[in-house]
Amino acid sequence: MAAAEATSEIRKQALLVFDSEEEVSVSLAKYTAELSEKFVREKGAFTAVLSGGTLIETLRKLTEPPYLESVDWAKWHIFWVDERVVPKDHKDSNYKLAFDGFLSKVAIPSNQVYAINDTLSAEGAAEDYETVLKHLVNAGLLPLSSVTGYPVFDLMLLGMGPDGHIASLFPGHPLLNEREKWVTFIKDSPKPPPERITFTLPVIKSSAYVAMVVTGAGEVHAVSKALGSEKRSSDLLPVEMASLEDGEFTWFTDKAAVSMLKDKASM
Ligand SMILES: O=C(O)[C@H](O)[C@@H](O)[C@H](O)[C@H](O)COP(=O)(O)O
Secondary structure (H helix, E strand, C coil), X not given: CCHHHHHHHHCCCEEEEECCHHHHHHHHHHHHHHHHHHHHHHHCCEEEEECCCCHHHHHHHHHCCCHHHHCCHHHEEEEECEEECCCCCCCCCHHHHHHHHCXXXXXXXXXXXXXXXXXXXXXXXHHHHHHXXXXXXXXXXXXXXXXXXXXXXXXXXXXXXXXXXXXXXXXXXXXXXXXXXXXXXXXXXXXXXXXXXXXXXXXXXXXXXXXXXXXXXXXXXXXXXXXXXXXXXXXXXXXXXXXXXXXXXXXXXXXXXXXXXXXXXXX
């Protein structure tokens, strides 16, 4: 992708900056609940994709009143943008993280929570997850994008690492070039544990909505590279490669996360 193209694509994104992580949590809950209401009204279901990391903690306001009662949890379908290849009760499992901090507190039917098959190898689990997605396309739950041909999820709730990685797509890694598969695997993740499965970039780019949730000072360099107005280098961070084909991408940040960003007005 040419640098100029990346600059114009990135400008389609919205940047929200809140005073604190607490305010991000409040706003993210409202945003997610409103999208749930919209999609349930329009098509009777809501497909939400989770990452691991601090995102789950920031989702906590969704599990409190008024959302605990007002959200139509029975219509939710939960997916993971990436998962570590470990048993579901392992401390490194993104499923366990989401279950303990979010899913155990809301009434989403368990057959609508699509965890990976933790009895399989990384290759097997990625293939199995893609097969599950294909069944859901055939069942009419997941539409295919008329623009890209990949499945369209209603909302991806994503975090970003200090190196600008999203999902398990790391800077400079060949997985960033995957165009055939919807779900793939990595066995040499620079962030432990090494074995993971992950949605591919084209699937992330086909989302209807992405909330990129970044709080605290840990990711300031990646935030300022992704959102700053300096001339973009050709080696884009994974987060910079994830601009949407036909959807709405919103950054939910706090002041600490954008503290190195000089001209926030350029967004
Ligand atoms: O499995 C994982 O490692 C996570 O899904 C990962 O992709 C996470 O979203 C980012 O690393 C951000 O993590 P933090 O929010 O903890 O910085």
